[in-house]
Amino acid sequence: MECKVAVAWMQEYLDGDLSGGDAALLRQHMSECQACQARYDALARTEALARALPFEPAPAGLEARILASLPKAGRRPAAWTGWVRRHPAISAAALFLVVMLSSFVTMWNQDRQLSVAGPDLDNVVIQGDKVIVPAGKEVSGDLTVVNGSAEVLGEVKGDLTVIDGNVTLASTAHIAGHVQEIDRAVDWAWYKLRSWFGTLAYGP
Numbered sequence: 001m002e003c004k005v006a007v008a009w010m011q012e013y014l015d016g017d018l019s020g021g022d023a024a025l026l027r028q029h030m031s032e033c034q035a036c037q038a039r040y041d042a043l044a045r046t047e048a049l050a051r052a053l054p055f056e057p058a059p060a061g062l063e064a065r066i067l068a069s070l071p072k073a074g075r076r077p078a079a080w081t082g083w084v085r086r087h088p089a090i091s092a093a094a095l096f097l098v099v100m101l102s103s104f105v106t107m108w109n110q111d112r113q114l115s116v117a118g119p120d121l122d123n124v125v126i127q128g129d130k131v132i133v134p135a136g137k138e139v140s141g142d143l144t145v146v147n148g149s150a151e152v153l154g155e156v157k158g159d160l161t162v163i164d165g166n167v168t169l170a171s172t173a174h175i176a177g178h179v180q181e182i183d184r185a186v187d188w189a190w191y192k193l194r195s196w197f198g199t200l201a202y203g204p
Helices: 003-015 020-032 034-052 062-069 079-086 088-110 185-202
Strands: 115-117 125-127 130-133 138-140 143-146 149-152 155-157 160-163 167-169 179-182
Touching (some): 020 034, 167 179
Parallel strands (some): 130 149, 138 155, 160 179
8 A cells, every 4th residue: 555545544544434444454554654653643643632622612703704714706726725635634733733722822811810720739828829838748749820929848749830920949848740830821832732632642
């Protein structure tokens, strides 16, 4: 089987629409062709991520804006439309990422309230927009603070992530994992994207 045939069959295989014989041929080809296997794995991950995302209705007026941007009848289509038709999988993945990142940035701009997340918050003290791990206290697992500051005097047995805030570590503080400060919308979007990929890869 040629690689171009394998690529053409991949989406049908993912959708369960490929016949048994053709599916067996595709699997055999991918077991022998690392490039096609890598392409299929990337396509499968994108599909899994798309299915995992919660459905949200399109913003008001989006349909009208899309229709207005379409070429008028009789006009010659732009050169990029041919590229899109020749590379449907790449085009779909790129469009998906643009829409998802746009949604993340919108969420970033709308949600400005303090949020604290983690499996163990019993020893966490909240004062205004400051989240404190007192000296001699221990937080088991990861700790995430959004729209606030984190002051660690005790111990965090996991990662500490502060989004749109800052971190203060006392000399008595001990962080078992990584400390990450995220203060830009695009960084936050990639953080959420990596988190979702991690959930898909390792499960809940």
